[in-house]
Amino acid sequence: MIDAFISGFLFPGVLYALVWTVGLFWFFRKFMAPLHKRVGPYYNGPHGSYQTLFDLSKLWTKESITPTGVNPYLFSTMPLIAVIVAMLPNVVIPWTNNGPLLNTPYGLLILVVLVGIEPFLLFLIGFGSDNKYSFLGAIRVLTQAISFETAFFLSALAPALLFSTLNLSKIVESVSFVSFLILLPSLILYFISLLGLLEQPPFNIPDAEQEVVYGFMTEYSGTGYFMLQLAKFVEFMAVFAGAGTLFMGAYRGIFFDSYLWFFIKMVSIAVIMITIRAATPRITMEQMLHFSWRYLVPLSLLNLAWVMFAKAMIFTGV
Amino acid sequence: MLKILDFFEYAKSESLWMAHFCTGCCSLEMAAAMGPRYDWERYGYMPTPTPRQADILMITGLVSKKILPALLRTYAQMGEPKYVVALGACSFDGGPYNDSLSVIKNPTEILPADVFIAGCPPKPEAIIEGLEQVKAKIKAGIPSAASQGGLWKEMEF
Amino acid sequence: MEGDGVLMDYIKNTISDIPTEYIEDYKQNWLKCKLKDSKDILTITEKLKKLGLRSISTISPTDFPNENKIEMNYFFEDLQNRKNCWVKCDIPREFDKCKIDSITPIMPSANWHEREAYSMFGVDFINHPDLRPIIVSQDYYGKAPYRADFDWRAHEANQLNNLKAIVDDFKSDESKNEKILDPLGSDTMLNWGPTHPASGPIRLKVHCDGEKVISVDPEIGYVWRALEDLVTRKDFIGAIVAVERLCFMDNINSMTGYCMAVEEIAGVEITPFAKWMRVLLGECARVSSHFMGLGNFFNTMGLHTLMLWNMDVREYFLDVLESYSGARIATAAIEPGGVRYPLDISIFKELQAAIDKFDSVIGDIEAIFVKNPTMKLRASKVGIISKNEAIDFALSGPVARASGVKTDIRLDEPYAAYNEVKMDYITAQNGSAADRFRVIFEELKQSVDIIRQAKQKIEEGVASGEFDPQKDHMVKVPKKLPAGEAISRVEWARGEVLMHLVTTEKAKSPYRLKMRAPSFNHTMMLNRLLADKTLSDIPLVFGSMYICQGDLDR
Numbered sequence A: 001m002i003d004a005f006i007s008g009f010l011f012p013g014v015l016y017a018l019v020w021t022v023g024l025f026w027f028f029r030k031f032m033a034p035l036h037k038r039v040g041p042y043y044n045g046p047h048g049s050y051q052t053l054f055d056l057s058k059l060w061t062k063e064s065i066t067p068t069g070v071n072p073y074l075f076s077t078m079p080l081i082a083v084i085v086a087m088l089p090n091v092v093i094p095w096t097n098n099g100p101l102l103n104t105p106y107g108l109l110i111l112v113v114l115v116g117i118e119p120f121l122l123f124l125i126g127f128g129s130d131n132k133y134s135f136l137g138a139i140r141v142l143t144q145a146i147s148f149e150t151a152f153f154l155s156a157l158a159p160a161l162l163f164s165t166l167n168l169s170k171i172v173e174s175v176s177f178v179s180f181l182i183l184l185p186s187l188i189l190y191f192i193s194l195l196g197l198l199e200q201p202p203f204n205i206p207d208a209e210q211e212v213v214y215g216f217m218t219e220y221s222g223t224g225y226f227m228l229q230l231a232k233f234v235e236f237m238a239v240f241a242g243a244g245t246l247f248m249g250a251y252r253g254i255f256f257d258s259y260l261w262f263f264i265k266m267v268s269i270a271v272i273m274i275t276i277r278a279a280t281p282r283i284t285m286e287q288m289l290h291f292s293w294r295y296l297v298p299l300s301l302l303n304l305a306w307v308m309f310a311k312a313m314i315f316t317g318v
Numbered sequence B: 001m002l003k004i005l006d007f008f009e010y011a012k013s014e015s016l017w018m019a020h021f022c023t024g025c026c027s028l029e030m031a032a033a034m035g036p037r038y039d040w041e042r043y044g045y046m047p048t049p050t051p052r053q054a055d056i057l058m059i060t061g062l063v064s065k066k067i068l069p070a071l072l073r074t075y076a077q078m079g080e081p082k083y084v085v086a087l088g089a090c091s092f093d094g095g096p097y098n099d100s101l102s103v104i105k106n107p108t109e110i111l112p113a114d115v116f117i118a119g120c121p122p123k124p125e126a127i128i129e130g131l132e133q134v135k136a137k138i139k140a141g142i143p144s145a146a147s148q149g150g151l152w153k154e155m156e157f
Numbered sequence C: 001m002e003g004d005g006v007l008m009d010y011i012k013n014t015i016s017d018i019p020t021e022y023i024e025d026y027k028q029n030w031l032k033c034k035l036k037d038s039k040d041i042l043t044i045t046e047k048l049k050k051l052g053l054r055s056i057s058t059i060s061p062t063d064f065p066n067e068n069k070i071e072m073n074y075f076f077e078d079l080q081n082r083k084n085c086w087v088k089c090d091i092p093r094e095f096d097k098c099k100i101d102s103i104t105p106i107m108p109s110a111n112w113h114e115r116e117a118y119s120m121f122g123v124d125f126i127n128h129p130d131l132r133p134i135i136v137s138q139d140y141y142g143k144a145p146y147r148a149d150f151d152w153r154a155h156e157a158n159q160l161n162n163l164k165a166i167v168d169d170f171k172s173d174e175s176k177n178e179k180i181l182d183p184l185g186s187d188t189m190l191n192w193g194p195t196h197p198a199s200g201p202i203r204l205k206v207h208c209d210g211e212k213v214i215s216v217d218p219e220i221g222y223v224w225r226a227l228e229d230l231v232t233r234k235d236f237i238g239a240i241v242a243v244e245r246l247c248f249m250d251n252i253n254s255m256t257g258y259c260m261a262v263e264e265i266a267g268v269e270i271t272p273f274a275k276w277m278r279v280l281l282g283e284c285a286r287v288s289s290h291f292m293g294l295g296n297f298f299n300t301m302g303l304h305t306l307m308l309w310n311m312d313v314r315e316y317f318l319d320v321l322e323s324y325s326g327a328r329i330a331t332a333a334i335e336p337g338g339v340r341y342p343l344d345i346s347i348f349k350e351l352q353a354a355i356d357k358f359d360s361v362i363g364d365i366e367a368i369f370v371k372n373p374t375m376k377l378r379a380s381k382v383g384i385i386s387k388n389e390a391i392d393f394a395l396s397g398p399v400a401r402a403s404g405v406k407t408d409i410r411l412d413e414p415y416a417a418y419n420e421v422k423m424d425y426i427t428a429q430n431g432s433a434a435d436r437f438r439v440i441f442e443e444l445k446q447s448v449d450i451i452r453q454a455k456q457k458i459e460e461g462v463a464s465g466e467f468d469p470q471k472d473h474m475v476k477v478p479k480k481l482p483a484g485e486a487i488s489r490v491e492w493a494r495g496e497v498l499m500h501l502v503t504t505e506k507a508k509s510p511y512r513l514k515m516r517a518p519s520f521n522h523t524m525m526l527n528r529l530l531a532d533k534t535l536s537d538i539p540l541v542f543g544s545m546y547i548c549q550g551d552l553d554r
């Protein structure tokens, strides 16, 4: 009972997700600021670390407006569903050396499927907002998800192929330096499709401010928007954690195994992501489709071939 | 319980997001206040793309007749609690355009502002100081001026 | 090209068979003539077009109620060959007779200028393809607010009714777009602005089918301040307040233009020191404007880094302006007769700091942003303006130069001290959005180079005692000017600004000031550039046209 409570509400449950959201949001802003030659949040708390806490608390308690012409129930429950779906992968990810909450042989499958359906929820959110810009944003989410998920699935499949298991804890245990090198191309492909899936520059097409205002989030305010932000950051967590688990051995590290290592790995992915964000302009929809179907997907397929080849020739020991 | 509510009240005052809306040349200095030298994000101010998520509407200087309905609509689209900050001489009495045939001379009679920031255009420091005053106002629990009255309530937009 | 190398005399001969009151030389590159009959405007337009004067800079009506006429001024320009022609003609004032043939079918660049004259003065242009009111708010439709006898105070007394007219118009527009336009299909009308994050106060009515743009109809006038009308109620010095508010990004050069026109009427020649100061301050303002322009260009692609880096440097140049004039932006530093304040030579230290700062970052900016492959991928194929188009639509400034048009008023018709400045045209060939970005970037470097030259010149002059920074900044310009008429052109950061100033005898304030601002023509192009493109291209092309809503609406 206590255990269930702890894992449900503290770690890796709701509280963990909240703390992560607040922290990552702050980190995004604080890390972005020097790249912009600014300081970023500074006066609230040490180095402005309370700033995002205030921001999110404010959003939570601010008025939520439901525009006329939408279905109010769907409009306000969809963000909640989005958060829950984004949070679900947490149960299969081996956060610490105690293994995941739910140790199943199909961990990878669950992770990939849950990450994969999130964009469709976002599509519904935009579709149900009864706003032209939201609708355009929603269509864009869908287009982008379809084109990047293929590459995402294919690159996430590589470790499963190499280690012949879908069990995430087993994958983590089997990761070694050699396997990391073999899977390096998959990691890069995973990272690129992650940018697309998480709508980060240069693929931040669905919520392109200058084009479609705020995409599917345009009509959301207050609590609804807070939920969407939460869903977004938790989704980040799931995808980063996926990368950490599949390619970099999650909690395993030098000298000791702990969640700390996992955290460092996730943050380093975030750092690369933000740096790209600060230096790359957005591309257009056609260019995105072009890039995804002409280069990314074929490359992921080739990568699978490489992994199979490597498994047969080099990695026969495991 | 009280403590928690207090915390949320405090959070409201410390996190002010602006609606993206430029009506006049003062918005140039607003951009400068976002820039590296003045960086208002240090205090937690941030622009947000849609009025739905904004707490503050800046009347950046002059309000011409044609843009007034859009300004009021933007204000109406924002969620409570919301505050209005008037920048520059123009938003007070038309400023240099007091004689002009197309600029509204009394925008803050229509949409009352909580804080006026003087200048033409106000310096970025002044803008940040003005926003700090909004914070103080929220902390003191004073309701926003526009909710207390103003012609906008009777107008159609 | 046809018309190349045609001499002024030749132009004079060619148009001399049209009945005119006078044809005379004006300034260095101008020909001024007055038609006897306004019906001849089409003939002369066609002739001038054949002679290579293919762009119309602006059309400026002047209202003379006492003589019961409206005087039309057409400014024909040849952007490349330094030949311009100013054509005048009279038309009657009464609304039903106030008609003239539209020259838009011959010169497309006249399109919006004629619409403006129509909305401001009630001049009816016969055969204009699309004569709708522009700029003015809905309550002024059909009222000709710029006419000398228009009683705007009476009109403004009923403010709420006026506002209602605007709201009604907006609502009828809304219901039309929402309900009548293709209710079953996917065609829709997007309002891109005025509350859009990237638009600023302009509204583009984007008719689109999903992501595809069918047509774009810019609706402007959201920051209409009626500056041209406002100056007539200020004195000659007070008017600079209105003139500099044309657009605050580069306010110095617009003031220079206005002051030159006043000086011409007053017959005053300013000192060389003041001329150099105008160059120096003008280039500082140009740098600050170009920095914003470059940043904005990348902003439209969702990358704010360049904007913030640029603002970092820009602050240093604003410091110089602030130390000189006391204000960062609203400097009011140029005045008829010279520059407003004596120069404290110690601000050159700040200027040097600004230049050093500029030198230290410009390399990074070039490496990271100007050569950015993603930017090139996106921007080098959209918004392409051919050279011919640029000339036909009277584009100017960096936008025209990016299409390969060699036009730069600093070189074509040197003013202030630009005849002594070493500089050259900066052009590109393809006229795409990326080219415009590059041209603006190169001009930034050029401007800083000019600042260096001006700084050196002033320093030398002060050291040798040639300039007296405490006294030379101003020569006296009388408070009351004689009757006269002058035009002046300056190369503003965004293109050509043409000021047409009319004064009456013993006037204390301008009788009429027409400001021709470049963004007007540039916005006119948007529909051509954006039709058949996608939604993603709208902000990019819009940003690359270097439009400032301030000078668009005036």
Ligand code: SF4
Residues within 6 Å of the ligand: B024, B025, B026, B060, B061, B062, B087, B088, B089, B090, B091, B095, B096, B119, B120, B121, B122, C245
């Ligand atoms: S107060 Fe001055 S800077 Fe601000 S909008 Fe008015 S004229 Fe422009």
